[in-house]
Amino acid sequence: MGDLAVENNVSPTLYVVVPCYNEEEVLPETSKRLWQKIRSLIRGGRISTKSRVLFANDGSSDRTWETICELHDNPEYEGVFTGISLSHNRGHQNVLYAGLMAALERGCDVSVSMDADLQDDIDAMDGMLDAYERGANIVYGVRDNRDTDTLFKRGTASAFYSMMRALGTETVPNSADYRLMDVQALEALSRYGEANLFLRGIVPSLGFTTAEVYYRRGERFAGESKYPLKKMVGFAVDGITSFSVTPLRIVTFAGLAFLIISVIMLIYALVSLVIGVAVSGWTSLLVSIWFVGGALMTSLGIVGEYVGKIYIESKHRPRYIVAEELS
16 A cells, blocks of 8 residues: 555554445545544554445435545545445444444454544544453443533433433443444354344443543534434434333333222222212313323333334344445
């Protein structure tokens, strides 16, 4: 790779996996900064000259894939940029998994996954590689603050991680998908065949030696967030229902509680009838009907989430289809 040929014989081959969906606005700056980081790490003997940046395009409707192809073909970048493109939009977790599996197939020793929006500190890779060299198989990039988030987002994020812990799911608070995984961890991840992916829960469940690197998360460089409120809620529901059956147990206990309450109300009604107490009851009856009806609908919704996931998993359809890939 030209003047980047300074390499330690034991330097690992790094693949930086970047999932992309409609990121044409930010890709020129993202590629520039990643190129500088890769070049710096190679010159310092930290990684092999075979290291690459792999962009995983999630069926974007703009010029994201065309931009990736232009980066790949640009001789100035000496072949550092490569990529794959899915045939259809499959969601962030699926395209990230596809990118990681492509990196594994291409012979990487270690991968670092990060979003394209430059909110994750690229320089935190140095600390991740330090931890990897000390023996960590997985290194999590953890935000040291949430100053750039709104009060609502900070509160909901805290509530989500607390709920996941309460439900028995192992997660790393304030850590998204900015993480390092070595080849052993990637091979273990490749054995997970479920269609409903929640990598923030799967990766901690792999075990292995882990470490954390703290960094300050910045503002999005350009474009719009790909996680509006609707997608955030859906992501949280996927995370909870993919890793815990506790909500189903809550439905069971709630049903028992309603049964006990109904018996108590029956006894109350019989006693009132015997002693001749007039019971108007229309307010309590109305409230009870609405309360029980809402509880039943919520319970059916929770059960439906699990049944829907079972239905999807039973079809054994491919999680994604790679339409194009660059060498």
